Amino acid sequence: MSKIQVKVSSITNAERGRKILEDNGIKAVIKRSSEIAADEGCGYSIFFNSEKEKGIALLRKAGVRIVGIAEV
Amino acid sequence: MSKALRVYGANPGRAGHKMAMETGKKVYEARENIADFFNAPLPDCVAFTLNCTNALNYAIKGSIKSGIHILTSDVEHNSVIRPLEKLKKDGIITYDTFKTDTADCEKTYKNFIAAVKPDTGVVVCTHASNVFGILNPIEKIGKFCKEKGITFIVDAAQSAGILPIDIKKFNINYLCMPGHKGLFGPMGTGVLISDGTEPLTTVIEGGTGSRSLHLEQPSFMPDVFEAGTQNVPGIAALSEGVNFIRKTGREKIYNTEKEHILHFWSEVSKMPYVQTYTELDGINDFSPILSLNVKGVPSEKTAAYLSDNGVYVRAGLHCAPCAHIKMGTEQTGTVRFSPSIFTTKEDINYAIRLVKNAPDFFKTD
Numbered sequence: 001m002s003k004i005q006v007k008v009s010s011i012t013n014a015e016r017g018r019k020i021l022e023d024n025g026i027k028a029v030i031k032r033s034s035e036i037a038a039d040e041g042c043g044y045s046i047f048f049n050s051e052k053e054k055g056i057a058l059l060r061k062a063g064v065r066i067v068g069i070a071e072v
Numbered sequence: 073m074s075k076a077l078r079v080y081g082a083n084p085g086r087a088g089h090k091m092a093m094e095t096g097k098k099v100y101e102a103r104e105n106i107a108d109f110f111n112a113p114l115p116d117c118v119a120f121t122l123n124c125t126n127a128l129n130y131a132i133k134g135s136i137k138s139g140i141h142i143l144t145s146d147v148e149h150n151s152v153i154r155p156l157e158k159l160k161k162d163g164i165i166t167y168d169t170f171k172t173d174t175a176d177c178e179k180t181y182k183n184f185i186a187a188v189k190p191d192t193g194v195v196v197c198t199h200a201s202n203v204f205g206i207l208n209p210i211e212k213i214g215k216f217c218k219e220k221g222i223t224f225i226v227d228a229a230q231s232a233g234i235l236p237i238d239i240k241k242f243n244i245n246y247l248c249m250p251g252h253k254g255l256f257g258p259m260g261t262g263v264l265i266s267d268g269t270e271p272l273t274t275v276i277e278g279g280t281g282s283r284s285l286h287l288e289q290p291s292f293m294p295d296v297f298e299a300g301t302q303n304v305p306g307i308a309a310l311s312e313g314v315n316f317i318r319k320t321g322r323e324k325i326y327n328t329e330k331e332h333i334l335h336f337w338s339e340v341s342k343m344p345y346v347q348t349y350t351e352l353d354g355i356n357d358f359s360p361i362l363s364l365n366v367k368g369v370p371s372e373k374t375a376a377y378l379s380d381n382g383v384y385v386r387a388g389l390h391c392a393p394c395a396h397i398k399m400g401t402e403q404t405g406t407v408r409f410s411p412s413i414f415t416t417k418e419d420i421n422y423a424i425r426l427v428k429n430a431p432d433f434f435k436t437d
Contacts, residue, residue, distance in 0.1 A: 040284075
């Protein structure tokens, strides 16, 4: 099953994002991003594989600084 | 702290291995804990600093534009006055002080209003004097500042964890505090909470583990104020300190300390050879500390006598010359008593006996 990878700008954003998703019933994990994001640098990604659109919407609404989104 | 040294020994926000991720989570939990305690909008609004002085420097210097007028109180610690004095000497700002009343916050507020100028852009003041316990009416000042679009910075060094502080309700833009006083954390920790305001400029720039391709410091909280490696063991311990306050009850801590100081003051203020500087009879709220002097005895000598007998206090100017100038104690300093939740009635009574016996020791009248 593919997962959504939401690349964020900092570990604090990653932790906040994970908490938001989990508070809304979406299991999420944080990992170090394997690529250096263009225009950003190194960072962290939040991975989840359920309710993908809802999850992204929740993160955007909460103001989590999203650097990129990919399906992996 | 010792657990943190062993278990959370990796740098958070830098690597992706298990220990780094666990450490990042621990630090975030500390942010959540403190954000909740002070009603900050988000955990991200909580930045960890070396101490309150650092936090105040970041907040003050991050809030100014050239030519701005700053208003502060006449009982400030050097962590507020020295940055202002430097900025003034460099020709960047002007600043004035408003008079705090030793017992009546309404009078203080009127003095504050009278001191505001059309070009006042920042108000920075202590919540409670670290020498005399005098309060500034920060809720009312915050409301005024919000209405006028003035940035409001609070030094909560002597009140965080003891007096109620709600960053949203009090309209505070930056709330600064040390970890090692009322928050029961270790020395070498401090907190700077923003209401979401981002600083106009930064004081220290460096690695944050974020936006690392950019040569400019990130502008968002908390990274903007957290250049370099954080004191993770300190942060973990600070969060446990806040948990202690939650478990014990902030009000219980305050009432216990207040009771100790009122009892202490009621006895020592009757002694003719003791000079106290605040009238606590009928006072509603104050930070539970008491400054005094044994008449004719330098404050450091009194402190040494107390220390030799097992009572540890601070004497001298407490890094707050303005407060001492206000109260006329800049030549003598004062002896400051500061009980805690762990202080017992017996401890207070013992301290009272020592003060009572001071004339015999110093051979004064």
